[in-house]
Amino acid sequence: MGSLLNPADGFAFTAEDFAFVRSRIFDMAGIRLSDQKDKMVYSRLSRRIRELGLGDFSQYLRFLDSSRDEQVHFVNALTTNKTQFFRESHHFDFLAELAAGHSEPLRVWSAACSTGEEPYSIAAQLVALGREQDRILATDLNTQVLHTAETGFYDINEAANIPPGILKQTFLKGTGRHSGLMQPSRALRARVSFRQLNLIGPWPFKQSFDVIFCRNVMIYFDKPTQNRLVTRFCQQLKPGGYLLLGHAEGLDKAQRDFVSIGKTIYQKVAG
Numbered sequence: 001m002g003s004l005l006n007p008a009d010g011f012a013f014t015a016e017d018f019a020f021v022r023s024r025i026f027d028m029a030g031i032r033l034s035d036q037k038d039k040m041v042y043s044r045l046s047r048r049i050r051e052l053g054l055g056d057f058s059q060y061l062r063f064l065d066s067s068r069d070e071q072v073h074f075v076n077a078l079t080t081n082k083t084q085f086f087r088e089s090h091h092f093d094f095l096a097e098l099a100a101g102h103s104e105p106l107r108v109w110s111a112a113c114s115t116g117e118e119p120y121s122i123a124a125q126l127v128a129l130g131r132e133q134d135r136i137l138a139t140d141l142n143t144q145v146l147h148t149a150e151t152g153f154y155d156i157n158e159a160a161n162i163p164p165g166i167l168k169q170t171f172l173k174g175t176g177r178h179s180g181l182m183q184p185s186r187a188l189r190a191r192v193s194f195r196q197l198n199l200i201g202p203w204p205f206k207q208s209f210d211v212i213f214c215r216n217v218m219i220y221f222d223k224p225t226q227n228r229l230v231t232r233f234c235q236q237l238k239p240g241g242y243l244l245l246g247h248a249e250g251l252d253k254a255q256r257d258f259v260s261i262g263k264t265i266y267q268k269v270a271g
């Protein structure tokens, strides 16, 4: 098998290596990498090969199968974590409306929370409305993004995405060695619990949720995986609960467990 990329530029990377990576990331995370992702795989994993002092991809891939620690690095390297505060802001308007008509505490799950901007936006929206009892569970497969989320320091430029009234009430501006950074307030941080969870693995939840945000992750999965996930989300929601998806995602027309009630907002059919 010929080399996909010129070893003179770095490490030998064959079509067989690429096929191996695709099969492993699918088994570990449910992520389907398209034919065009070879350069992305090369660039992200060659960094790791260099750090480990290995000679090429085939050596790395043998090591991968023998090391559980490396499997964590591998998944971290191959997930795409783009996110921002108040991304797809209509979902936060919806949350505010829902909270206004809901006297009981809300339980919200941010099911692929990346570096934390999504769950902190949910918390900020609710805290700014004076709601003390709502709780947000935030999960992701990638341990590195969870670490960033829990540490909770963000570049001050990210503040531009947060509605000013909410920003003022819920974020602190860093000073001294933290200048140029901002952090969610203590009240905000107290609302959010972070956990590692693989969406295609078991879910150890005892309680159900009022709202599930699962945005911009299902696009990486194939149809059967997406359909299985939607069925599981339905089981994990309270009757009449809501599932919020990303802008490029939607439910199958054949899906009978939910009704569409707005742009990428679905309500679980009660009963």
Ligand SMILES: C[S@@+](CC[C@H](N)C(=O)[O-])C[C@H]1O[C@@H](n2cnc3c(N)ncnc32)[C@H](O)[C@@H]1O
Binding pocket: 028, 029, 030, 031, 079, 080, 081, 082, 083, 084, 087, 111, 112, 113, 114, 115, 118, 139, 140, 141, 142, 145, 197, 198, 199, 200, 214, 215, 216, 217, 220, 246
């Ligand atoms: C593009 S980000 C989306 C972040 C956020 N939901 C948003 O819309 O801004 C996708 C996230 O899904 C996570 N992810 C990918 N596969 C996963 C899996 N099998 N289980 C849990 N999280 C996964 C990635 O680590 C990444 O942080």
